[in-house]
Amino acid sequence: xxxxxxxxxxxxxxxGYNLVLPAFxxxxxxxRKNNTPVLASVEGDYAIIVTAYEQVxxxxxxxxxxxxxxxxxxxxxxxADKCDISSLNFSDDRVIxxxxxxxxxxxxxxxFYAINNFxxxxxxxxxxxxxxxxxxxxxxxxxxxxxxxYLAVQGIREAKNLNTTYACLDAARDIYYHFYDGKxxxxxxxxxxxxxxxxxxxxxxYRECLEHLDVQGAGFDKVLQSQIxxxxxxxxxxxxxxxxxxxTTHSDQLVNQRSRWxxxxxxxxxxxxxxxxxxITTPSWNQFLFGLILLRPPLFIFLLLSxxxxxxxxxxxxxxxxxxxxxxxxxxxxxxxxxxxxxTDARIYRSLINIPKFMFFQVLSLxxxxxxxxxxxxxxxxxxTTVDQIVKDNES
Numbered sequence: 228x229x230x231x232x233x234x235x236x237x238x239x240x241x242x243g244y245n246l247v248l249p250a251f252x253x254x255x256x257x258x259r260k261n262n263t264p265v266l267a268s269v270e271g272d273y274a275i276i277v278t279a280y281e282q283v284x285x286x287x288x289x290x291x292x293x294x295x296x297x298x299x300x301x302x303x304x305x306x307a308d309k310c311d312i313s314s315l316n317f318s319d320d321r322v323i324x325x326x327x328x329x330x331x332x333x334x335x336x337x338x339f340y341a342i343n344n345f346x347x348x349x350x351x352x353x354x355x356x357x358x359x360x361x362x363x364x365x366x367x368x369x370x371x372x373x374x375x376x377y378l379a380v381q382g383i384r385e386a387k388n389l390n391t392t393y394a395c396l397d398a399a400r401d402i403y404y405h406f407y408d409g410k411x412x413x414x415x416x417x418x419x420x421x422x423x424x425x426x427x428x429x430x431x432x433y434r435e436c437l438e439h440l441d442v443q444g445a446g447f448d449k450v451l452q453s454q455i456x457x458x459x460x461x462x463x464x465x466x467x468x469x470x471x472x473x474x475t476t477h478s479d480q481l482v483n484q485r486s487r488w489x490x491x492x493x494x495x496x497x498x499x500x501x502x503x504x505x506x507i508t509t510p511s512w513n514q515f516l517f518g519l520i521l522l523r524p525p526l527f528i529f530l531l532l533s534x535x536x537x538x539x540x541x542x543x544x545x546x547x548x549x550x551x552x553x554x555x556x557x558x559x560x561x562x563x564x565x566x567x568x569x570x571t572d573a574r575i576y577r578s579l580i581n582i583p584k585f586m587f588f589q590v591l592s593l594x595x596x597x598x599x600x601x602x603x604x605x606x607x608x609x610x611x612t613t614v615d616q617i618v619k620d621n622e623s
């Protein structure tokens with residue numbers, strides 16, 4: 228019975244630490260200075276890689292925002308995989324449209340197709356999705372961190388649209404992760420997690436990490452971040468380098484997207500054990516803390532499991548139920564802090580009442596996760612706006 232009791236407590240700790248880890252990181256951040264690097268004296272040479280799969284509807288808007296960058300040293304490479312490019316006609320010679328002769332169906336294959344077709348040897352590359360819009364200061368803010376010596380930088384992905392409840396809840400989730408897994412994780416001496424776009428690297432580091440691998444399906448960012456941190460290189464984070472990302476607007480879109488993300492976590496969470504071991508044996512705080520973050524299940528999974536343990540302990544151990552209640556209070560407070568310390572739209576706060584419905588659709592995503600990559604490899608995007616309008620709305 229003693230062994231059973233130990234296992235029961237051990238399993239609860241494995242799940243429960245995820246509720247309080249953000250609070251630990253938040254408290255720890257008060258003991259670290261938050262110094263934004265100075266403006267770079269020299270502009271870096273960037274290759275901006277925009278990947279599109281099957282649809283190019285939003286590409287003109289993406290390019291329009293990129294051509295407004297307050298930077299003079301970059302080229303834009305559009306990799307239109309399995310796309311009709313007849314509508315993509317750009318007069319600016321900084322825009323290069325690439326149409327692979329064969330379907331690539333892979334982010335990294337598209338990236339390396341662009342790299343192998345560079346017009347010059349770019350010092351750095353940054354990855355932008357086909358639904359993204361980019362703030363005019365994006366490259367200037369990235370320059371700060373490369374100038375200070377960082378080899379990898381993650382910017383912030385803010386919501387391009389808050390037109391539905393699902394989009395608002397999706398944005399709330401992103402704010403939570405950007406705050407703890409980006410801003411604070413970097414501030415306390417570890418690395419920011421990569422978000423799939425709005426991120427930049429030295430070209431040499433990107434090639435070193437992924438050129439020998441053929442990453443298929445979703446999750447190339449998970450492989451890339453483990454490769455970078457595995458070399459004990461820190462990934463910087465800046466909330467000044469802004470990319471505006473389209474949030475999910477419909478339930479079917481949410482289910483398909485989340486099923487791919489859940490599939491990716493089950494496929495790659497093992498990297499957390501590798502980094503945790505390296506962090507202990509090296510030793511390296513960067514690797515150790517980042518390994519803990521990678522082992523964390525998707526938000527809705529550990530919340531549902533935590534609720535299950537809370538209700539079970541009502542009948543097993545009142546002390547255990549009390550501890551779980553405190554852990555939930557700590558988590559909720561941490562979630563609120565993330566929203567309060569960020570530029571959170573009032574519509575996002577109003578949407579929070581619909582979290583149970585949002586979690587229900589994510590449970591459906593979990594049930595479809597096994598076959599997620601077989602059903603589709605990209606989210607369909609329909610929302611259109613301009614970066615000028617977004618910036619204007621944020622400033623008003």
